Structures are given as structure tokens and as C-alpha cells.
Amino acid sequence: MSRRAILPICLALLALSAFAGLCVGRYPLPAAEVLQALAHRLGLAAPPADATADVILFAERTPRVIAAMLIGSGLSLSGASYQSVFRNPLVSPALLGVLAGAGFGAALAVVISAPTEIRLALTFAGGAAAVAVGVGVARAFGQGGRGIGDPGILLLVFGGLVSTALFTALLSIMKFAADPENQLPDIVFWLLGSLAAVRPAQLWLVGPIIALGSVALLVLSRYLDALALSDDEARSLGLPVGALRIAVIAAATVTSALTVALAGVIGWVGLIVPHIARLLVGPSHRRLMPVAACIGAVFMIVTDGIARTLTPSEIPLGVVSDLLGVLIFLMVLPRIRRGWV
Amino acid sequence: MSPVLEARGLSFRLGERQVMAEVSVALEAGDCAALLGANGAGKTTLLRALLGFVRPDRGEVWLDGRPLGAHGRRAIARRIAYVPQAHVPSFPYTVREIVSMARAPTSGWGSTRTDADEPAISGALDRLGLTALAERSYASLSGGERQAVLVARALAQGAQILLMDEPTASLDLGQQARLMALLRDLAGEGHAVLMSTHQPELALRWFNRAVLLHDGEVLGDGPPRSVLTPETLSRLYAVEVRLVDVEEGVFLRATARPGRDRGVPSGN
Amino acid sequence: MFRRWLFLVLVLAAAPARATPAHRVADLWYAHNATVIMLGAADRLAVTTDSPSAQPWMFRLAPVMKHATVVQASPVNVEALLAAHVDLAIVGQPAEAERLKSLGIPSMACHVVDMASLRDCVDRTANALGDPLAHARDHAYDAYLDGVAARLDRGLKTLPEDARPRVLHVGSLTPLRADGDGTLIDDWIRRAGGRNVAAELHGTLKPVSVEQIARWKPDIIIVGGQDERVEADPLAVVPALKGYRMVRNPSGAYQWDRHGPEFALQLLWTAKLLHPDRFKDLDMARETAGFYRRLFGYSMSAREVASILGAEPPPPR
Numbered sequence: 001m002s003r004r005a006i007l008p009i010c011l012a013l014l015a016l017s018a019f020a021g022l023c024v025g026r027y028p029l030p031a032a033e034v035l036q037a038l039a040h041r042l043g044l045a046a047p048p049a050d051a052t053a054d055v056i057l058f059a060e061r062t063p064r065v066i067a068a069m070l071i072g073s074g075l076s077l078s079g080a081s082y083q084s085v086f087r088n089p090l091v092s093p094a095l096l097g098v099l100a101g102a103g104f105g106a107a108l109a110v111v112i113s114a115p116t117e118i119r120l121a122l123t124f125a126g127g128a129a130a131v132a133v134g135v136g137v138a139r140a141f142g143q144g145g146r147g148i149g150d151p152g153i154l155l156l157v158f159g160g161l162v163s164t165a166l167f168t169a170l171l172s173i174m175k176f177a178a179d180p181e182n183q184l185p186d187i188v189f190w191l192l193g194s195l196a197a198v199r200p201a202q203l204w205l206v207g208p209i210i211a212l213g214s215v216a217l218l219v220l221s222r223y224l225d226a227l228a229l230s231d232d233e234a235r236s237l238g239l240p241v242g243a244l245r246i247a248v249i250a251a252a253t254v255t256s257a258l259t260v261a262l263a264g265v266i267g268w269v270g271l272i273v274p275h276i277a278r279l280l281v282g283p284s285h286r287r288l289m290p291v292a293a294c295i296g297a298v299f300m301i302v303t304d305g306i307a308r309t310l311t312p313s314e315i316p317l318g319v320v321s322d323l324l325g326v327l328i329f330l331m332v333l334p335r336i337r338r339g340w341v
Numbered sequence: 342m343s344p345v346l347e348a349r350g351l352s353f354r355l356g357e358r359q360v361m362a363e364v365s366v367a368l369e370a371g372d373c374a375a376l377l378g379a380n381g382a383g384k385t386t387l388l389r390a391l392l393g394f395v396r397p398d399r400g401e402v403w404l405d406g407r408p409l410g411a412h413g414r415r416a417i418a419r420r421i422a423y424v425p426q427a428h429v430p431s432f433p434y435t436v437r438e439i440v441s442m443a444r445a446p447t448s449g450w451g452s453t454r455t456d457a458d459e460p461a462i463s464g465a466l467d468r469l470g471l472t473a474l475a476e477r478s479y480a481s482l483s484g485g486e487r488q489a490v491l492v493a494r495a496l497a498q499g500a501q502i503l504l505m506d507e508p509t510a511s512l513d514l515g516q517q518a519r520l521m522a523l524l525r526d527l528a529g530e531g532h533a534v535l536m537s538t539h540q541p542e543l544a545l546r547w548f549n550r551a552v553l554l555h556d557g558e559v560l561g562d563g564p565p566r567s568v569l570t571p572e573t574l575s576r577l578y579a580v581e582v583r584l585v586d587v588e589e590g591v592f593l594r595a596t597a598r599p600g601r602d603r604g605v606p607s608g609n
Numbered sequence: 610m611f612r613r614w615l616f617l618v619l620v621l622a623a624a625p626a627r628a629t630p631a632h633r634v635a636d637l638w639y640a641h642n643a644t645v646i647m648l649g650a651a652d653r654l655a656v657t658t659d660s661p662s663a664q665p666w667m668f669r670l671a672p673v674m675k676h677a678t679v680v681q682a683s684p685v686n687v688e689a690l691l692a693a694h695v696d697l698a699i700v701g702q703p704a705e706a707e708r709l710k711s712l713g714i715p716s717m718a719c720h721v722v723d724m725a726s727l728r729d730c731v732d733r734t735a736n737a738l739g740d741p742l743a744h745a746r747d748h749a750y751d752a753y754l755d756g757v758a759a760r761l762d763r764g765l766k767t768l769p770e771d772a773r774p775r776v777l778h779v780g781s782l783t784p785l786r787a788d789g790d791g792t793l794i795d796d797w798i799r800r801a802g803g804r805n806v807a808a809e810l811h812g813t814l815k816p817v818s819v820e821q822i823a824r825w826k827p828d829i830i831i832v833g834g835q836d837e838r839v840e841a842d843p844l845a846v847v848p849a850l851k852g853y854r855m856v857r858n859p860s861g862a863y864q865w866d867r868h869g870p871e872f873a874l875q876l877l878w879t880a881k882l883l884h885p886d887r888f889k890d891l892d893m894a895r896e897t898a899g900f901y902r903r904l905f906g907y908s909m910s911a912r913e914v915a916s917i918l919g920a921e922p923p924p925p926r
Contacts, residue, residue, distance in 0.1 A: 026821040052823055060820050087431045179663055180682060181639060182781060189784040189816065196785060196818050222450040226442050228432055232425055235394060237498075238418030238446040283432035286451075312809050314785075314816040 003281045010294035014069075021065040021301040024309050027056050059200070064308070067198045068300040070210045071259040072269060076296025077217040078252035079270025080277070080289060084224040085248050086153055089278075092271035093256040096156065096249065097163030099267070101130025102260035104167045107174035107187045116199075120206055120261045126167070127257025131249065134163035193264040193318030195304050206258050213255030214293065220248050221285040228283070266318050268325035269296055276328070279335055299324075343406065344369050345533050346421065346502050350400035351390055353383075353557070361386055361557040363400070368535055370501065373528035375544035375565070376537040378554035379578055384537040387554065388504055391535070392423055418446035422495035424505040427487035430480055436490050437475045440465055443498035457499075465497035468523065484511030492520065496527075503527065505536040509543065521547040541569055545591050553577055566591075612722055612791075630740035631697035631715075635690050637682050638701045639664075641719060643862035643869035644734050645699070646671045647750065647904050649742040655693045658682040659863075667862045669923040670907050687712055697737055721868040723796040728754065731870060750870060750904055757873050758800070761880055764887040765802045774883050776803035777827035778858075778866065786814040787822075793868055801879035802887075803829075829883070833858040833866040856882065857920035862905070874900055878918075893918055 022038075023031045029050075037057050039045035048054060078093040086095065093099065105126020109119035138159035171191075178184040223244055226234040231241050259266065277292035300321070307320045344367035353361040361383045368374065368391075378384050389395045391402055393409050402409040404420060412420075422443070443465075444458045466472050469489045474482065479490060488508050495503055503524075509517050524534050525547055535552075538544065544551045544565045551568045553560040555577055561568035574582040578595070585592040635656035636642045642659050645651065651671035656678050661668040668674055680689060685705060690698060691714070698709050698716040709716040717737050719730035728751065735747035776798050780786045788794040789810025798805045806825035807817070822830075830853055859878065863869035877896055881888045894914050901907045909917075916924050 026818060027824045056820055056823055060818075060823075084432075089431060176681075180658075181663065185781065185786075185814070186783050194784065194816075196816065197783065225434070225438070226445070229430055229439075229442075230425070230428065232389075232392075232394060232423065235414075236392060236418060236421070236423035237442060238415040240414060278432070282438075283434055284438055308818050308820065312807075312815075312817065312821055314818050314821075316816075 003287060006281050007287065007290055007294070010291050010298075014294045014298055017298045017301045018065055018069065021068065021305050022057060022061050024305045025056070025061055026309060026312065027052070029053055029056065063198050063200050063203050064195045064304055065301055066207065067195050067203060067262050068304045069297040070207055070214075071263055071266060072273075072296035072298070072300025073293035074210045074214050074255040074259050074296075075266060075270040076273040076277070076292040076299075077214050077221075077289060078256045080274035080285075080292045081217050081221070081224065081248045081252050082270070083274055084228040084285065085245055086157065087228055087230075089275065090271070092267070093252060094164070094267065094270070096134040096160040096253070097130035097167055098127040098253050098256045099260060099265050100164045100167035100171065101133075102127035102257045103191055103265050104130075104171040104174060106190055106260065106264070107171050107178070110183050110186050110190070111174050111178050113183075116202060117205070120202065120258075123261035124254075124257045127260060128253060130163045130167045131253045133166065134159035135249070137162050189316065190264045191318075192316030193266045193321065194307075194314065194316055195263050196308070196314050198262060202262065206262055210255055210258045210262075213251050213258070216251040217248065217255065218289050218293070220244070220251065221289040224248070224285045225283075228285075263317060266300075266321055268322050268329075269299060272325050272329050272332075273299060276332060279332065344403075345405060346391060346535075347403040348387065348391060348400070349403060351387070351397040351402070352399040353386055353390075353395075354398050359557060361397070364554070364557070364559055365400075366552055366559065366562065368502065368533045370531050370533050371528055372533045372535070372550050373525050373548045374533075374535045374550040374552055375548040376535055376552050376554065377539075377541055377544060377569075377577065378537075382554040382577075383557045384554055385506060388506055388535070388537060391504055392421060393417060415446050418498070418500070420500050421502045421504060422498040422500040424488075424491050424495045424503065424508055426506055426508070426510055427484055427491055433478045433480055435476050436471060436479050436482070437462065437466070439479050439490055440471075440494045440497050443494045443496075447499060461497045461499055465493040468496060469493040470519075485513060485516045488512060489516070489520070492523070501532055503532055503534045503536075505534070507537050507539065509538060509540065517543075525549075541565075541574060542591075542593055545569060545593075612726070630743075631738050633693065633695050633697070634738070635693070635695040635698040635714075637680070637685060638699055638719065639682065640721075640863045640868035641699050641730070641734070642667065642674075643871065644731055645738075646674075646862050647870050648731070648735055648738055648746045649906065650738050650740075653738075655695055656680055656690060656698075664860075664863060665922045666860055666917065669913075670862050670901070670905055685709065687714070690714055699734065699737075721793055722791060723793060724754070724758075724800070724872070727793065727868070727870070727872055746904060750873070753900070753904065754873050757876050760891075761800055761802070761876060764880065764884065768802055768884070768887075773802055773804040774828040775806045775826060776879075776883065777806050777822060777825060777830045779830055779832045780814045780867075782832065784816050785819070785822075787817045788813045789815055793872065794866060797866070797872060797875050797879055801876055801883055803879065803883045827853055829854045829856060831856050831858050831866065831879075831882075833864055859917050859920050861901070861917055870904075871900075 023029065023034050033048045033050065033053050034057060036045050036048045037054050040047045040054070075093060082091045082093055082095055083089050102123045105122040105124065106119060108126070109122040114122065135156065136159070138155040142155045175184060175187055178187055223239055226237050226239055227241065227244060234241050273296040274292050277288050277295055281287040281291050303321045303324055304317055307315045307317045346368040348364055348366045351361055351364045364387060376384050376387065386395070390397055393402065404412055404417065409417065440462050444461060448455045448458055466475055469492055471489055471493055474486065479487060482490065488511055492508065508520065512520060521543060524536065528534050528549065548565055550563065551565040552562045553568060553573055560577065561573050571582050571584055581596045583594045585594060632653060633655040634645060634650060634653050636645050636654055637658050639658050642654070642657055645654060646667070652673045654674055654677045657674060658680060659667055660679050678693065680686060685700065687709065695714055698714050700706050700709065700716060700718050703718040706716040706718040717733060721727045721730055731747055731750055735743040778788045778794050778798065780788050787807040787810060789812055790805070790808045791811050792813050794813065795805050795808065806827045832855060858864065858866040861871045863871065865871040865875040865878065874897060877891060878893055881891050881893055897914050897917060898909050901909050912924050
């Protein structure tokens with residue numbers, strides 16, 4: 001299969017799974033009725049027989065499917081970008097601490113009983129703060145521009161370790177301080193990841209920013225090939241290496257932190273999806289990034305579909321995505337290994 | 342002829358140590374220059390300064406008659422190409438993809454390629470004998486083949502000035518000879534080549550200029566035959582060196598005296 | 610069947626009747642504190658897990674609880690209990706009770722899944738407390754509960770199966786969780802003449818989606834929990850589901866709908882809610898005031914009664 005054909009196929013798959021996502025759910029809604037409801041909204045058909053259908057479809061499933069797409073593509077793009085910037089295929093968006101920080105921000109919001117908007121803001125602020133701490137630690141202990149070896153990346157990883165540890169500890173404090181009957185289950189459920197609480201209002205607020213961050217990463221991706229080789233080579237080819245790294249980290253941070261604001265902590269997507277995409281279209285970022293975004297979106301739609309339909313009780317999204325992710329990873333691992341050095 | 346790339350009085354200090362002191366080197370078109378020196382003499386630092394990767398404490402680098410800082414990064418990339426030592430990458434890029442990256446300073450990073458791109462890439466691959474390997478994964482090649490790919494990339498970049506950091510390190514005899522012949526041809530075609538190396542024999546055989554760095558200072562700069570004498574070589578490498586003329590060229594013979602020998606030349 | 614067996618095991622594992630009454634009690638199971646208060650031992654509670662912010666009514670009914678130390682329910686800090694000279698501890702898990710007993714603190718565990726196990730829990734607590742007031746209140750509660758059960762039986766005797774309203778009990782709004790089969794909640798729903806739509810779930814506080822709720826098509830949704838945030842109603846954004854009624858569950862010494870002794874009032878309240886025509890002569894205000902007066906020794910003002918029934922926090926004095 002030609003590599004050029006992959007992206008159109010992925011886009012078609014995305015459209016298909018989005019429609020499938022609208023068709024599955026605990027409330028029985030045949031595909032024909034879904035189509036009719038959609039057509040009705042466009043003014044092309046009569047309203048569907050079951051009045052609840054329209055509401056379930058547009059107030060419940062549609063926000064969840066859209067959120068799943070945004071989160072899946074955002075995390076995949078962030079993961080692929082991080083893997084290039086850090087020149088390591090085992091890296092995920094959590095590296096610099098953004099997920100731990102955002103989790104802490106969300107937990108803090110629960111403990112102080114903050115309204116939704118403040119909660120979103122605190123989650124984002126937590127993620128940004130964690131990355132700032134990580135980068136700050138790296139800068140404080142790093143050498144200047146004499147560039148002996150690659151202290152930049154190593155120290156960034158170190159800074160990320162410190163930041164993750166710090167914000168995980170702060171998160172634990174929040175869990176301890178939370179009221180065990182009402183607040184703690186809220187926090188724990190949130191940390192396991194869930195799209196059950198996604199409301200159109202939140203989506204309108206946070207969605208465009210995630211989309212913006214994702215677009216920024218797509219635009220910056222063309223420069224990442226050279227960066228993935230070495231700093232010196234990238235510089236000799238005319239790239240502003242330091243500024244590029246910061247820009248990519250910033251865009252990935254914004255995107256990842258806001259995915260936590262929408263749906264809690266979803267791991268694994270940012271790590272595994274770039275590998276699958278790389279298997280399909282190779283490491284060149286111009287082709288890799290759009291494909292990774294599509295596959296991530298499809299993965300998340302499928303995962304959320306399973307989480308909210310399999311049993312009467314909602315399974316946390318993070319649990320399904322982790323299990324599914326491990327399964328896929330094990331299946332794909334032999335082929336990935338062949339591509340590694 | 343005016344120099345295309347010039348180091349003017351570069352000085353570097355690393356902590357207490359003066360790593361480089363008042364180094365001036367001027368590179369011209371047609372130069373096929375070897376940069377020689379012991380480990381730690383400052384070869385890499387000089388190359389990095391010429392590339393604009395590091396800024397000296399004192400002194401300046403000039404490109405085309407203007408300070409390096411006055412040029413944009415992309416403009417510099419269109420004039421100077423860099424061949425580092427081949428390393429193992431993290432991702433499975435093909436040979437062609439690696440070489441294609443060189444066209445970015447000219448054509449931008451987007452998907453649009455100008456008419457000059459394809460010929461430059463294919464030409465560079467061809468010249469280095471890599472056409473058959475073009476679709477192979479770069480990471481799966483041998484060390485010598487990878488080095489050849491990086492040289493091809495520098496060629497495809499279309500820059501006049503080529504700066505190379507010990508490219509012969511992983512090459513076998515044949516690969517080495519082919520690369521040296523290529524560099525000499527390129528210099529003849531108007532390129533300016535500066536290559537750091539550990540092998541004075543190469544300088545004597547292939548290059549038309551040798552720059553000697555010793556303890557951060559220029560010890561000699563000129564035609565290899567005149568600059569590479571037993572005295573200079575012994576000082577450079579802290580070992581007794583003798584040059585023996587043979588029919589085909591010059592043979593170097595290095596003798597390490599028992600105990601610590603700091604390279605006072607013998608009277609031979 | 611399993612429940613009966615479990616009940617028996619717990620009875621055997623329970624602390625025996627005491628020679629001397631317990632002086633310093635640590636109650637580490639949230640709902641159970643209400644039972645201790647009812648049995649007149651609030652002043653002997655040295656350690657508790659409830660706080661005025663979480664249970665405002667509990668502290669209105671028994672202000673003396675302010676003097677108790679508030680601790681985490683789990684893990685139990687044994688040294689803190691020993692330092693507080695606790696001579697009776699009530700915990701949620703039998704394993705925890707065993708551990709405390711082995712360390713020299715008499716302990717008991719309660720597992721409340723239905724009315725029978727609730728009664729048993731109150732009985733055993735009275736035995737563990739050991740004083741005459743506790744026993745008296747225990748007997749009074751048993752009698753009251755018998756009376757309530759009989760009243761419900763009478764009112765609902767002729768109720769056909771399909772006339773039972775579909776009831777959903779939501780334990781919390783964020784996250785959205787419902788209570789299923791095999792729970793005390795399931796018990797009072799059924800006894801009060803309703804049908805638990807979430808019965809396909811097992812256990813308490815299972816997360817559900819709005820879609821699942823729509824699929825269950827409840828006639829009435831009873832929202833428990835202490836969520837002050839009214840805007841946190843995720844169901845409000847689904848206008849077509851307005852066919853349901855949403856009601857907030859009252860709370861007293863503890864939430865009526867969860868595992869405290871006010872289960873008795875919960876039965877009456879729910880029966881009145883689901884079948885007002887069959888319980889026309891049931892006056893919740895009077896029952897509530899009477900319950901707290903006789904069993905808690907607390908005279909409630911009319912305003913307080915109205916607040917409790919309206920699921921509001923205590924009005925200022």
C-alpha cells in the first residue's frame with residue numbers, strides 16, 4: 001500500500017468511527033434513527049419518532065465523540081512531538097510533568113469546591129506550572145550554550161522527573177485533604193479518566209484551544225525531522241533549535257493540560273499512537289503527524305464507545321485506554337522493533 | 342582571492358583554562374584544507390565557532406566579508422554545510438529522506454520542492470555511490486556508509502563551504518580514498534573544504550593546505566609539505582616523528598620513547 | 610441466602626455484651642455515628658470521622674460531638690486511638706476490627722445491606738455500649754421500626770407489581786453514581802413500594818452515564834449526597850428527560866438514604882413520595898418530630914423539621 005494512500009484512508013476511518021460513535025450507547029438507537037436525527041438537524045427530514053433520540057444524540061453522544069477526537073488527536077500529536085524533541089521513541093507527553101500538574105490542579109479545584117470554569121483554569125494552570133518547574137530546573141542546572149554533548153535534553157528529562165514527583169506528591173496531599181465521602185471519589189474517578197462529565201459549555205471553552213494547540217504542532221512538525229537527528233545538524237540546516245524546542249514543548253503542554261481538563265488523565269495514547277503511525281507512513285513528520293492525529297482520534301472514539309456501552313456502569317476511560325493500548329502495543333511491538341536501531 | 346570564511350583572533354576560555362588563544366584562519370575557494378591537532382587541541386571548538394554554534398569570548402568569524410552574526414541562519418546554511426561524525430539515529434529515516442533535508446535552507450521545509458531539488462539530491466547520492474541504497478533505512482547501514490550519506494547531504498545542500506569533523510574515523514581504506522578523492526575534486530570545482538583529521542598522512546597525500554592547532558594556538562598554516570615537519574609533528578602529537586621520503590610520497594614514522602616523552606625532536 | 614450467612618458470621622464475630630459500659634468510643638464508620646448518637650452515647654464519642662462541614666445536622670442534634678477528635682476513617686491510626694484511651698471502636702471492615710482487638714481495643718464491625726442487618730447492627734452497638742439508656746433506645750427503635758414496617762405492609766398490601774414506580778437513587782452527582790442491587794438503598798426502595806431501576810448493578814455508588822439513566826426511564830430520581838452545587842445537575846441539560854421527577858433526599862444525623870438509623874424515616878418518606886394516595890394520613894412533619902424527640906432526645910422546632918424534609922442545612926438558631 002502506498003504511503004500516500006494512508007492519510008486519506010485514515011481520514012475515512014475517522015469519519016466512519018465518528019458516525020459509529022454516535023450510533024453506540026446504552027440507549028437503544030438504531031443507525032437509521034441516528035441518520036434521521038442528523039438529517040432533521042440539517043432540515044432535510046422529519047424529526048425522529050423517539051424524542052429522546054434527538055436529545056441523547058446531540059446533548060450526550062456528540063459532545064463525547066467530539067471531545068474524544070480532540071483528546072485523541074491532541075495527545076497523539078503531543079506524544080509524537082515530544083518523541084522528536086527528545087529523540088527518544090519511548091517518551092510520552094507526561095515526560096515534563098504536565099499530566100501530574102494538571103491532575104493536581106483538577107484535584108485542588110475539587111477540594112475547594114470550585115465552579116466548572118475555575119476548575120478548567122486550575123487544571124490548565126497546574127499543567128503549565130509543572131512544565132515551567134521542569135524547564136526551570138533544567139535551566140537552573142544546565143550549562144550555557146557551549147553545548148558539550150547534549151545536556152539540554154538530559155536535563156529537561158531530569159527536570160521533568162523532579163516536576164512529576166513534586167506534583168504527584170501535591171496531588172496526594174489533595175487526596176488526603178479531600179472529604180472522603182464526596183470529594184475523594186470525585187478526584188479518584190477524575191484521575192482514572194472519564195468523558196462522562198463533558199458538557200457542551202466546557203467543550204466550547206476548551207475545545208478550540210486544544211484544536212489550536214494541535215494545529216500549532218502540525219505546523220511545527222515539518223521542522224522536527226532535522227531536530228530528531230541532532231541539535232548541531234538541525235542548526236547547520238538553518239533551524240533555531242532552542243526556540244523551536246520551546247515552541248513545541250509549549251504547544252504540546254497547552255494541548256495536553258487541556259485534555260486533562262476535559263477528561264482527566266489519559267495515558268498511553270501519546271506513547272503508542274505515534275509508533276503505529278510511524279509503522280504506517282515512516283518517520284517523516286509531514287506525513288506522520290496528520291496520520292497520528294487521525295489514529296489517535298479513532299482510538300479515543302473507540303475507547304470511549306467501549307467505556308460507556310459495555311456495561312450499565314461506566315468504566316473509567318483511562319482503564320479502557322490503558323488495557324486496549326497495552327493489547328495493541330503487544331501486537332505491534334514485533335514490527336516496531338524491526339524499525340528500531 | 343578574498344576568503345569566504347574567516348576566523349579572526351578567536352579566543353575561548355573554559356573556566357580557568359584558555360582553550361583557544363588568538364586563532365586566525367582564512368578559508369578560500371579551492372582550499373582543500375586539513376585541520377590537524379592532538380585531542381583537546383581545539384579542532385572541534387574551531388569548527389563549531391566557524392559554524393556559528395558557539396560564540397568566542399574574543400574575536401569574530403566572518404562570512405563573505407561580513408560578520409557571521411550579520412547573516413540570517415538560513416543564509417548561513419546556504420553557504421556552509423556541516424558533516425558531523427555519523428551517529429545512530431532514533432528513528433528509521435531512509436537515506437533519501439536524510440539527504441533531502443539538505444534542501445530545506447534553499448527550498449524551505451514545506452512539501453513543495455523547487456526544480457533544483459531533485460537533481461541536487463540524486464546527483465549527490467550518485468556521486469557518493471549511494472543510489473542503490475537510497476530507499477534503505479539509514480540506521481541499518483554500516484558506519485562508513487552512514488558517513489557517506491552525511492557527505493552526500495552536505496553536497497546536496499549546494500553550499501560552497503564544507504566543514505567536516507573527522508569524517509574518516511569509521512571509513513575503511515577504500516572508502517577513505519574515495520572520499521579524499523572526492524574532496525579534492527570538489528575543491529577543484531570551487532568549493533572550500535576544511536576537514537579535521539587525526540591522520541597527517543592524509544594531509545600530505547590529498548590536501549593542498551594544512552592548519553595545525555596545538556594547545557589552542559595555530560602552530561602552522563600552509564601547504565602540507567612545508568608545514569608538516571618532524572619538528573611540528575613531534576610537537577603536535579608529543580611523540581618523536583620522522584618523515585621518510587619514498588617513491589610514491591612520504592611515510593611517517595612515529596616512535597614513542599619509553600617513559601614520558603613530551604616530544605622534543607631528535608636530530609635525525 | 611448469602612446475606613443471612615454473612616449476618617451469622619458477623620454476629621459470631623461481634624463483641625459480646627459488656628460487663629461495664631464503654632466510656633470512650635471511637636466510631637470510624639460515618640453512618641454509624643448516627644446510631645451511637647441515637648443510643649445516647651454522643652457524649653462518650655472521643656473519636657469520629659464526621660465533621661460539621663460534612664454533616665451539619667449531626668452536629669445540630671448532638672453538639673457535644675464538637676469535642677470529639679476527627680480522624681481519617683482508613684487507615685486507622687491505632688496509636689491515636691490508644692492515646693485517646695478508646696475502649697470501644699466501631700469500624701467498617703471485620704478485618705480491621707480483628708486487628709484492633711488483637712491490639713487490645715475492643716472493636717466491632719457492621720455490614721449493613723438490608724433492614725435485618727441494620728437492626729442487628731443497632732442491637733450489637735447497644736450491647737457493646739452496655740449502658741441502660743442504650744438498651745432502652747435500642748428496644749424503642751426496634752419497636753418503632755416494627756411499627757413502620759407494619760404500616761407500610763398495610764398501605765401497600767394491594768399494590769400490583771406494575772403499579773410500582775420506577776425509582777432511581779443517585780448517590781452522587783459528580784461523579785454520577787447510582788446504587789444497585791443488594792444494598793440498603795435497594796431495600797427501602799422496594800419496601801416503600803418502588804422498583805429499583807438500577808437493580809442490574811450490584812452494590813453502592815456505581816458510576817453511570819446519563820444515557821444509561823435515559824435507558825432505564827425512571828419515573829422519579831432521588832438524589833442523595835451532600836452536593837451543595839445545584840448547578841451540578843448533569844441531568845438538567847437533557848430536557849427531554851424532563852418526564853422524570855427529581856427530588857433531594859433529606860439528611861439528619863446522617864443521610865436518611867444511607868446506612869444510618871433514620872432508615873425508618875426514609876421508609877416513611879419514600880412511601881409517601883411514591884404512593885401519596887395510599888398514605889394520606891401519614892404526616893411526615895409529625896413523624897419526624899416524634900422520631901427525634903423519642904429516639905434522639907431532641908425537640909425539633911417546626912422550622913427545623915421543615916428544613917430537614919426540604920433537604921436543607923440547619924437553619925440558624
